[in-house]
Amino acid sequence: MKIMVCGKGGSGKSSLTVLTARVLSKNHGVYVVDSDESNNLLPRMLGMEPPRPLVEYLGGKGTLFEKGEVNITRALATAGKGIRLDELPSEYISSSSDGIRLVTIGKVREYGEGCACPFNFLTRTLLKNLKLETNEIVLVDTDAGIEHLGRGVEEGSDAVLMVADPTAESLELARILKEDVVKLGKTFWLVLNKVTPEIADILRLKAKDRNLEILGTIRFDKEVFKSCLEGSTIKSEKAYEDAEAILKRAGLM
């Protein structure tokens, strides 16, 4: 299954990607695809060294549109197998001690290098043509907002896990994203993150007003907050337990 983790900037996409990957790695093969073109600490949050960006394997960002989906797929595929991330040269895939594997699409690094559209195109192509075994799950940590929706990245996924922090902006984004994801025939899950007891009821009401069903809530966990502040491997007590309960409810555990 291919799951995109989406949401507004700072809502907790990367933190939840890490927690979800850890929970699911107990009974699945888990790959994380880092498709955020700006932030670069996801490898550390997962407790691993950064892999080389996939875009470098394909000859650089400037060549992607010219190559097109067919040639990119051909370049990444193993004969007769389609695209298998574990068949990539080792420098393009990193592993954590808990068996989670990470592939990075690419990062914007230079002044004037142009927009991030080729990265979205590569993520879309990769997701559409990726071959998975039945017990394997791919989690895509996306860039903030819904630029990827405009680029059609969701087409290659099976489900969207929307992470909403306690703001009206997040719930509005969830409403918009849900409409399109459902139209595409994909599964849409909404998770409320950084929830404290004082705001839990208000949030549920605000979601209901927008016709949004909530898969579950993740508590504000100071361990998660602290590890992100330190830029270290995510530590978590309560948020991990919440993520586990949510993934069970989604039928993934």
Ligand SMILES: Nc1ncnc2c1ncn2[C@@H]1O[C@H](COP(=O)(O)OP(=O)(O)OP(=O)(O)O)[C@@H](O)[C@H]1O
């Ligand atoms: N459940 C939680 N409890 C406490 N803090 C949290 C929780 N989830 C995320 N945070 C904090 O929120 C901030 C943003 O988290 P994170 O980087 O995961 O968000 P993001 O959506 O990936 O951000 P970006 O849009 O920049 O990629 C961090 O400081 C992180 O520690």
Ligand SMILES: [Mg+2]
């Ligand atoms: Mg992030």
